[in-house]
Amino acid sequence: MSKIILTGDRPTGRLHIGHYAGSLRRRVELQNSGEYDKTYIMIADAQALTDNMDNPEKVRENIIEVALDYMSCGLDPEKSTLFIQSQISELCELTFYYMDLVTVSRLQRNPTVKSEIQMRNFEASIPVGFFTYPISQAADITAFKATTVPVGGDQLPMIEQCREIVHRFNSQYAPDKPVLVEPEALLPQNEACMRLPGTDGKAKMSKSLGNCIYLSDPADEVSKKIMSMYTDPLHLQVSDPGHLEGNTVFTYLDAFCKPEHFERYMPDHANLDELKEHYQRGGLGDVKVKRFLDKIMQETLDPIRARRKELEKDIPAIYEILKKGSEVARQAAAQTLSDVKSAMRINYFEDMEMIRRQSEKYNA
Numbered sequence: 505m506s507k508i509i510l511t512g513d514r515p516t517g518r519l520h521i522g523h524y525a526g527s528l529r530r531r532v533e534l535q536n537s538g539e540y541d542k543t544y545i546m547i548a549d550a551q552a553l554t555d556n557m558d559n560p561e562k563v564r565e566n567i568i569e570v571a572l573d574y575m576s577c578g579l580d581p582e583k584s585t586l587f588i589q590s591q592i593s594e595l596c597e598l599t600f601y602y603m604d605l606v607t608v609s610r611l612q613r614n615p616t617v618k619s620e621i622q623m624r625n626f627e628a629s630i631p632v633g634f635f636t637y638p639i640s641q642a643a644d645i646t647a648f649k650a651t652t653v654p655v656g657g658d659q660l661p662m663i664e665q666c667r668e669i670v671h672r673f674n675s676q677y678a679p680d681k682p683v684l685v686e687p688e689a690l691l692p693q694n695e696a697c698m699r700l701p702g703t704d705g706k707a708k709m710s711k712s713l714g715n716c717i718y719l720s721d722p723a724d725e726v727s728k729k730i731m732s733m734y735t736d737p738l739h740l741q742v743s744d745p746g747h748l749e750g751n752t753v754f755t756y757l758d759a760f761c762k763p764e765h766f767e768r769y770m771p772d773h774a775n776l777d778e779l780k781e782h783y784q785r786g787g788l789g790d791v792k793v794k795r796f797l798d799k800i801m802q803e804t805l806d807p808i809r810a811r812r813k814e815l816e817k818d819i820p821a822i823y824e825i826l827k828k829g830s831e832v833a834r835q836a837a838a839q840t841l842s843d844v845k846s847a848m849r850i851n852y853f854e855d856m857e858m859i860r861r862q863s864e865k866y867n868a
């Protein structure tokens with residue numbers, strides 16, 4: 505069976521280092537690994553509209569931002585198909601048929617939907633499109649027969665819901681020869697990358713909380729954000745013992761620090777474990793650790809920023825790439841939709857057997 509990647513992001517803002525640690529960095533590695541037959545990367549504008557129906561301009565404006573962020577991180581249109589969700593109308597058709605395979609109570613139990621409803625204060629007036637977006641996300645994944653979905657930890661319930669839909673579809677409509685493919689989530693390698701906290705130590709990076717470091721932030725902006733990051737409120741003097749739990753600077757180090765960074769930027773410590781021990785023992789100041797993190801982040805972000813500068817010079821070319829990608833994606837989705845409709849036997853005009861049978865019934 506071919507190995508196919510599909511994943512994507514909602515275009516509601518520029519992408520930040522949480523996206524990078526959680527999934528983007530991994531996607532680029534997977535794309536370049538040569539192990540996958542196809543890689544599809546989707547800008548999920550239709551899904552973004554499910555909770556931004558009052559602000560379509562935001563979604564529209566951010567499509568190019570996400571595309572620039574993707575390509576500056578190394579997603580390469582020669583190797584991956586980059587496309588825009590709304591341009592693939594087949595996804596809506598698939599969604600409509602999958603809706604019959606999911607109950608309202610199952611959607612209500614989806615933990616991601618549940619917490620998002622709370623976050624947005626939707627309790628009393630949940631848009632139906634928002635409520636059902638896990639079904640549309642299952643269409644996104646299955647339309648490309650994706651086997652592998654690299655995502656952050658918060659998306660796990662979506663993949664689980666998708667697998668259930670696939671299972672129900674195949675057992676109902678294609679028991680002998682499965683039509684849809686059950687995808688696997690590919691989660692970040694470590695806990696820190698699963699859900700990178702905001703610079704203020706709050707659970708999640710989010711634009712509305714103003715606690716994000718964006719991939720496209722200028723270097724001095726990144727330094728400023730790092731120097732004002734939340735650490736350990738009890739660590740008042742350098743000599744005090746410090747705590748690691750909830751200490752954002754150390755969480756970021758867990759996500760971004762590589763062994764070679766010590767040689768380069770912190771030669772008086774051997775590795776991250778030793779640095780943590782020193783901090784806990786006392787005698788290691790926050791400023792020193794923050795400067796170290798700053799060096800690492802600049803090293804990580806410099807090439808991304810440089811590539812973005814280049815890409816920004818030819819914006820029409822980026823839209824052209826998305827247009828071409830959408831055409832390619834559309835063909836793949838159309839094939840799946842055709843398979844789905846055949847399995848459901850709503851391909852009436854190709855069903856010569858049925859036409860003949862109906863004909864005989866009336867003309868025996």
Ligand code: TRP
Pocket residue numbers: 510511512513514548551641644645653655659
């Ligand atoms: N829900 C994802 C997010 O919020 C975006 C998304 C839409 C997605 N469809 C997808 C991710 C399919 C993986 C697979 O970022």
